[in-house]
Amino acid sequence: MSTGHDTADPLAAADSLNRQLRAHRTEPAASAQLEALALAVSANQPVLLWGEPGIGKSAGMEQLASRLGVPLETVIASVHEPSDFAGLPIVGDDPAVTGVPMAPPDWAVRLAKAGRGLLFLDELSSAPPAVQAALLRVVLERRVGSLTLPEPVRIVAAANPPSSAADGWHLSPPLANRFVHLHWTHDPRTVARGMAGTWPTVSVPVVDPARVPGAIARARGAISGFLTARPGLVHHMPADAEGRGGAWPSPRTWEAALRLLATAYAGGAGQEAIAAALTGTVGDGTGIELLSYLDQLDLPDPDRVLADPEAFALPKRGDRQLAFLTAVVSAVQSGLTQPRWEAGWAVLAKAVEAGVPDVAAQAAVDLAALRDPDWPVPSGIDGFLELLQLSGALPGGR
Template identity: 50%
Template structure:
């Protein structure tokens, strides 16, 4: 069930998903049922029999110049305003077709037509040792997906055969689910500050380059999925699948181990009463909580939360953590509303820094 929950969360969060698994394990059937359950119009495109022009558009001469005419399936998705684009058998698409898919997967642009934000991209592929003719995914294309390995659960298959197939009870994202995104972005940034070598690790092996690996793009996707998972209170197994699907298993294990060891307070509790807050001595913990507090304050910015965040940063300076607090101070200063007064006492240590950056 964890893999299905992870797939549902990623689709609703708008993060492109690539499901890996041998033929016949139900990848296509599950994606079709998921589209029905989420009330999303489904467009299935068999990548292996398409030409690059089917994705980049056919050149059409008009009075105002040459336009790249999109295919019919793209126009249907635009008319609907939402939907799911399912790119089947993507691992058997030749390199030229994979190149044409780059803008679609990342930017949702087909020819000269932009797909609506409500369109999610899902693809499926067979492992290299389980297809007879095909290509490894190019590194640029692979790094645009959250990779989910689709395994066969015998118990669920038997239940489905006897009782019928169903995917009811999937997590649903509320319209305001992105509220925790700044906090999760700050969390990921804190980890990368602590483990800078994990920001970018392009595999040298062609096979691994076609799977999940760490990059600025994939870490950004991971932060988005962490926020979505947080919004539906996803189980740890689903969270691990989503993060490892973006940045790879090794980087994911390091991130989750680091996160469990942080033991951070709730940023909302800190903002509610900054006077009781004590900054951790460990540098990575201090950076993470300050970033999270500022992100939470900006996420629901009021004059009271603005002042509370500055109080927290001032306490960090008093505890000898000025350098760590400086990054958060810049972000907080950038979010200032014109009507907010400047808390001179709390700001005094940061004034030269903010003036140098043109923020005061």
């Protein structure tokens, strides 16, 4: 007896239902973790998303790839061998002449052909140490076998905490120190709205080219000033295995923090996203100190000061003085002309007038090194002549 619903394919209606359930819309919504992910991806820093299974890490990557308009290649790290990332040897006609190239896997070839994209390394903490070691070259050098991934390819990984991962491992310190670590959580209200068919969209910071020189100068001044004031935080590897497998400060991660901060300044990223990205790079304790320092720093725009150095008053605090003068020299370097170089000396002269020439000593040496041999020595350099002659930055005096 026919029910009236018989079809040639008994699963066709079910497949249609599933397709309709997958359809959804997106809406702008504030999400610090999504914005922090987009900030790190914009800065081209490898990202590691930490979160419990099933909370949407993969879905977030699919949405980000769609938002950026780039292909997404997902690789489950835990089911691969080291050779899958180091490459498999291919013996040619004469290995003594041509060598033995290492063949890359198909996903790497697809990304190389596309020239851009997102490489998503999932279940990283479930990969054994040998596989993690092989991944070092992928993350650091962008090399997969004999193939080099194009610079526009971004790398994002995901991991479950070892306590909740099947056969979980702590990340090795060399691998962990190459990532921006972001904690991926779920918002019950967002999930409930998603079940109704609407998910938040990823807001990607758009770098304004006109703001780039000033953003770089501000970021250089801030990070350099902080590390000068807190030299003990330049490198501090945690003693425990769990801490070493997360974010901690090192020269490598400070360089990543510099790139993140410059990208944030140039792209107008929100404060919560900046905080998540920076603490995920240099660690919670160090990151909180850095954020407090940035909050109190409030550096003036170095380009505006260079345009009218006489109207500028040197900050009272020593750490702000050092950070700002470093930013000024970086701003001069990014757009080097004789008038800007001379304006830089007018700014540094403020330190002599304030009785703190030692604060500007390194900035003076760096600024002198930018001088074109045909440029005359400005009067603002007088307070640093002896220092510059001793350092060799100003040979032969005036």
